[in-house]
Amino acid sequence: MIAVEHLRMEYGDNVAVENLSLEVPRGEVFGLIGPNGAGKTTLIRVLATLLEPTYGDVRIDGIDVLAEPLRVHPLIGYMSDFFALYEQMRTWEYLDHFARCYGIERKRRERLIGEALELVSLEVRRDAVINTLSRGMRQRLCFAKSLLHEPQVLLLDEPASGLDPAGRVEFREMLKQLHDMGRTIVISSHILTEMTGFCTSIGILEQGRLLAAGSVGDILAQLQSGMRLDVEIVGDPAALVGWLESQPHVEQPSVVRNRVRCRWDAPRDQLPALHRALVAAGFEVVSFAALDDNLEDIYMRISGHKTS
Amino acid sequence: MSGWDFWNNPLVVTAMRLKYRKGSPGLTSSAYAVALLGIGGVLHYFELQPSGLPIPFGRAYLLAILALQFALSGGMALFGVSSSITAEVANRTLDFQRIVSLSPRQIMLGKMLGEPALGYFFALTTIPFAVICWFLGAAPGPVIVLLYVNLATFTVMAASCGLMHTLVVPENSPQKNKGSFAGLFIMAFFMLPSFLANSGAMLGNPWPAVVIGTLTPVASLVQLAQGNAWDAIVPLWGLEIPSLVAAPIVQLAIAAWIVAAMSRRLRNTLDPPLKRSRVYAATLAVDLVAAGVCYAEYLGGTPLAEGVYRFCLAHLVASLMMTLAGTPSRDAVSSWMWRRRGRVPAWPERLWGDRSPALAMYAVQALIGVAVFLIAAWLPASVNRGPLRPADAAEILPPLLATGAFAVALATVFQALVAVASKSGRGLAVFLIAMITILPPIIASVVNEMHGGRQDGGGATDVLLGISPAGYLLGNISRWDGPTISAAAPLVTSAVLFALAALALNSWIVANSRTIGGKLAAMSVNQAAPGKQEVPA
Numbered sequence: 001m002i003a004v005e006h007l008r009m010e011y012g013d014n015v016a017v018e019n020l021s022l023e024v025p026r027g028e029v030f031g032l033i034g035p036n037g038a039g040k041t042t043l044i045r046v047l048a049t050l051l052e053p054t055y056g057d058v059r060i061d062g063i064d065v066l067a068e069p070l071r072v073h074p075l076i077g078y079m080s081d082f083f084a085l086y087e088q089m090r091t092w093e094y095l096d097h098f099a100r101c102y103g104i105e106r107k108r109r110e111r112l113i114g115e116a117l118e119l120v121s122l123e124v125r126r127d128a129v130i131n132t133l134s135r136g137m138r139q140r141l142c143f144a145k146s147l148l149h150e151p152q153v154l155l156l157d158e159p160a161s162g163l164d165p166a167g168r169v170e171f172r173e174m175l176k177q178l179h180d181m182g183r184t185i186v187i188s189s190h191i192l193t194e195m196t197g198f199c200t201s202i203g204i205l206e207q208g209r210l211l212a213a214g215s216v217g218d219i220l221a222q223l224q225s226g227m228r229l230d231v232e233i234v235g236d237p238a239a240l241v242g243w244l245e246s247q248p249h250v251e252q253p254s255v256v257r258n259r260v261r262c263r264w265d266a267p268r269d270q271l272p273a274l275h276r277a278l279v280a281a282g283f284e285v286v287s288f289a290a291l292d293d294n295l296e297d298i299y300m301r302i303s304g305h306k307t308s
Numbered sequence: 309m310s311g312w313d314f315w316n317n318p319l320v321v322t323a324m325r326l327k328y329r330k331g332s333p334g335l336t337s338s339a340y341a342v343a344l345l346g347i348g349g350v351l352h353y354f355e356l357q358p359s360g361l362p363i364p365f366g367r368a369y370l371l372a373i374l375a376l377q378f379a380l381s382g383g384m385a386l387f388g389v390s391s392s393i394t395a396e397v398a399n400r401t402l403d404f405q406r407i408v409s410l411s412p413r414q415i416m417l418g419k420m421l422g423e424p425a426l427g428y429f430f431a432l433t434t435i436p437f438a439v440i441c442w443f444l445g446a447a448p449g450p451v452i453v454l455l456y457v458n459l460a461t462f463t464v465m466a467a468s469c470g471l472m473h474t475l476v477v478p479e480n481s482p483q484k485n486k487g488s489f490a491g492l493f494i495m496a497f498f499m500l501p502s503f504l505a506n507s508g509a510m511l512g513n514p515w516p517a518v519v520i521g522t523l524t525p526v527a528s529l530v531q532l533a534q535g536n537a538w539d540a541i542v543p544l545w546g547l548e549i550p551s552l553v554a555a556p557i558v559q560l561a562i563a564a565w566i567v568a569a570m571s572r573r574l575r576n577t578l579d580p581p582l583k584r585s586r587v588y589a590a591t592l593a594v595d596l597v598a599a600g601v602c603y604a605e606y607l608g609g610t611p612l613a614e615g616v617y618r619f620c621l622a623h624l625v626a627s628l629m630m631t632l633a634g635t636p637s638r639d640a641v642s643s644w645m646w647r648r649r650g651r652v653p654a655w656p657e658r659l660w661g662d663r664s665p666a667l668a669m670y671a672v673q674a675l676i677g678v679a680v681f682l683i684a685a686w687l688p689a690s691v692n693r694g695p696l697r698p699a700d701a702a703e704i705l706p707p708l709l710a711t712g713a714f715a716v717a718l719a720t721v722f723q724a725l726v727a728v729a730s731k732s733g734r735g736l737a738v739f740l741i742a743m744i745t746i747l748p749p750i751i752a753s754v755v756n757e758m759h760g761g762r763q764d765g766g767g768a769t770d771v772l773l774g775i776s777p778a779g780y781l782l783g784n785i786s787r788w789d790g791p792t793i794s795a796a797a798p799l800v801t802s803a804v805l806f807a808l809a810a811l812a813l814n815s816w817i818v819a820n821s822r823t824i825g826g827k828l829a830a831m832s833v834n835q836a837a838p839g840k841q842e843v844p845a
Contacts, residue, residue: 006831006833008646008827008831010642018831019830019831019832048403048407049406049407050403050406050407052576052578052643054642054643054646054647055646055647055828055831055833069575070409070411073407073408073409074409076407078403078404078407080400080403082400084399084400084401085401086322086401088326089322089326093322093325097318097321097322098404098408100318100321100322101318101319101405101408101409101410102408102409103409103410145404149409
């Protein structure tokens with residue numbers, strides 16, 4: 001659905017995106033992860049036809065966004081982290097304005113506005129003037145605007161920034177619904193917990209470079225990360241660290257808050273043997289847990305934590 | 309929605325909806341109608357005084373209504389559209405507007421037509437009063453109708469001027485924009501009275517008459533005050549086109565031209581506002597009008613060899629304005645080097661492309677100037693009064709060549725500095741061109757004073773005047789009866805400026821080409837693109 005090849009974006013001497021190539025299949029929820037200044041916003045603005053890249057080809061549904069931006073516009077819904085609205089309009093007027101701008105016929109317009117307001121739970125504020133809405137409501141209205149013309153691709157740049165915890169959960173549910181409806185979603189965030197659970201694939205950006213991209217499982221496989229072990233014993237954890245360093249398939253043992261963490265790069269079914277050896281070595285085990293890597297772990301392992 | 313279906317344009321619908329709710333135009337228009345009645349009352353009071361009114365009451369009332377309405381409609385359109393665009397850019401709502409299904413042209417037209425909504429209600433309010441004035445014999449019906457057509461086109465033109473705004477989120481605070489508008493307003497406040505006071509005398513000269521008569525309603529209103537609005541004319545090739553007819557056409561053309569330029573900017577802010585084809589068309593249009601006025605003066609007894617300097621001045625001003633609007637920025641030239649260079653044959657790209665250095669465009673503009681004067685002024689003069697003498701040719705060709713050389717040299721300086729030094733280069737180039745234009749004549753006048761104020765030309769004074777385009781052209785216009793300033797100094801100055809600027813530009817292109825080549829190689833991108841490969845400059 002989205003194909004990016006050799007993308008480069010320079011602002012003067014600053015390289016925001018460097019030689020980035022990427023493919024996002026139809027129906028994916030693609031999470032762009034990276035620190036502030038990694039190039040996430042630039043990439044999304046290029047996809048949204050708002051920025052011309054210095055070099056590279058960008059296609060959405062096979063259409064060149066540089067050559068035919070007007071053909072791309074009906075396909076995309078865009079929401080930026082800076083969701084400015086027309087303050088003097090009423091909620092429904094704002095949506096009506098954009099529905100007209102997308103050339104939606106009157107009857108369909110009325111139905112879609114109703115549906116969009118319902119989806120973002122703003123139907124009771126239908127006639128409210130926008131400058132009376134709270135930040136969360138404004139954000140939801142902006143999101144409703146992005147969905148109005150039923151775009152195939154949603155480009156969401158830090159969409160949940162500034163939402164309260166309940167708002168974030170609600171927002172995540174909305175995204176899941178849209179994913180179930182088959183929409184392709186590109187969502188950026190530097191808050192990894194926001195992305196956990198619903199991104200089907202991710203791309204890790206740092207200093208304008210794509211360090212890794214693909215499904216979470218694929219990236220884990222690429223990293224050959226296996227899993228993490230978390231062990232709690234009675235007594236000095238440093239002794240356990242010393243013992244683990246001598247064991248095969250165990251990497252990077254360290255003490256974290258009186259527990260020992262390490263990586264395990266052998267198959268899962270070999271773990272009971274390690275457990276037995278641990279007990280046989282005389283350690284009094286309180287807990288022995290195998291943890292799968294989450295987005296945060298993947299990001300921390302891949303990233304050098306640099307901004308451009 | 310078709311491109312011409314203005315009133316279903318979503319931006320117009322929304323603007324009308326908001327203005328109607330916010331400003332309650334019915335109430336505001338009623339208040340305006342009362343104010344118009346008050347003006348009528350005041351004029352009637354003065355009519356009843358012993359000194360009376362200098363012109364009949366009906367005509368005075370019509371002039372007062374129209375003058376007020378022109379100022380109101382124009383001001384509301386200009387500031388309404390401008391502040392709307394400023395807010396859209398600063399609040400970044402323009403980003404959402406840019407990615408809808410409307411074309412950039414529809415967006416710009418919507419802004420231009422929707423924002424002055426209140427001005428339309430005010431204009432409609434004046435119509436019954438204008439009808440009363442017509443009953444009172446203020447002016448013939450067709451004149452009043454054409455003045456209202458003029459009001460509509462003037463409002464559209466003013467609104468289109470409001471569109472001219474950066475579409476990139478400014479680094480400065482929006483307050484600076486307000487400051488510049490305030491400056492404009494203060495300037496207009498001080499300049500307008502003297503302009504109006506001198507308008508009668510200015511309208512007697514065909515050059516200001518063309519500018520005032522086509523861009524403003526002042527000529528028609530001044531002549532209406534003197535008895536007959538049809539006397540306001542635009543003299544071209546011996547035709548006396550009424551300003552009432554010419555102004556709407558020119559104003560609509562300017563509005564269309566600005567909408568096209570800003571639509572292009574909205575589509576891609578990297579592209580210069582004007583396509584090269586539009587630069588050529590606009591230069592051609594201004595040159596044709598200038599040649600038409602020149603020929604009209606010739607028919608009135610002014611020698612063509614004198615008129616050519618005025619034509620050259622008009623051409624130079626138009627060329628430099630087109631240079632500002634058609635020269636690609638540093639980012640645009642860089643983009644051409646990254647993406648487009650080598651993908652299309654070099655010469656078509658240089659003549660018609662958007663982002664290659666615009667040196668070929670400047671040369672074409674200069675050629676247009678020479679060709680238009682020869683075809684549209686010299687040729688009809690030869691047909692009318694027999695072939696011109698070789699002596700005339702010797703007088704006419706040097707200023708045409710010198711002006712063309714000046715235009716190309718100054719534009720190349722502009723392109724070089726914009727490319728090499730980016731935004732600061734733009735300011736530096738404008739400063740440098742202003743200095744080249746202003747400084748030599750000032751020094752020349754000092755030198756002249758030191759030599760006892762002789763106005764006979766020659767020597768250092770003429771060389772100094774010849775270095776400046778303004779000095780060369782205005783100097784020759786002002787001392788037409790005496791010895792003219794030779795074209796040698798302008799040609800030498802232009803050659804030196806061009807050589808230096810072209811060298812700087814070329815060095816920058818070569819260095820940048822190398823850098824980009826290195827970056828492309830690092831990206832493992834095959835630089836060879838389809839089509840003829842252009843050799844780096």
